[in-house]
Amino acid sequence: MKLIFTGKTKDVYSLEDGNYLLQFKDDVTGEDGVFDPGANTVGLKIEGAGRAGLRMTKYFFDILQAEGIPTHYIGADIEKATMTVRPAAVFGNGLEVICRYRAVGSFLRRYGMYAKEGQPLDAFVEVTLKDDERQDPPISEDALHMLGILSADEYKVLKALTQQIAGIVKSVLEKKGIDLYDIKFEFGRVGENKEIILIDEISGGNMRAYKDGKYIEPLQLEKLILND
Structure with missing residues (x-):
């Protein structure tokens, strides 16, 4: 097992069989000790966050697998906080795709002249570049295509998958009386x-x-979803 990447919330190892092992950490993104899923820095450490994140990830990937939605998931070891996955090539140096149902976070900071906090959004899809130096800038469909990061057809697939998967997660949360405001995904080829x-x-x-x-x-959310 060889360490190939050290991330903010996970480390990535290559396995002899060609697959990857993700080691979930207790670090979460945020600023000044406050959790923020849209932040590009580690803001705090929450004991048990790694295992909690893996439990919920396994839960949702199992649901997606049953729905026939393609993922990189192979298996998970909750006690070791590890997940085995298929290798996938990221788009460019990595993209984050956000599906928004409410105006909060960076959406509100950018568009606050027009948007009100908590205002409903119709599964708005937003793509940002994974670029810490430039604060993960949003990027349009046209720019993605012109810069050779992905094609126009790939963008359509990316957007459709994002809305489909977010809709499944939203539906699961609604059954627990929980409202999903936004969710962030990553995709690969x-x-x-x-x-x-x-x-x-x-x-x-x-x-x-x-x-x-x-x-x-995050930890409370995992308990509400999985422990009822």
């Missing part, structure tokens, strides 16, 4: 036909969720 698949994770650290108008911390 696999195989000779360069199929687009979901990669990374689906956890409380990647979304904003509220219950009775109050924000739910």
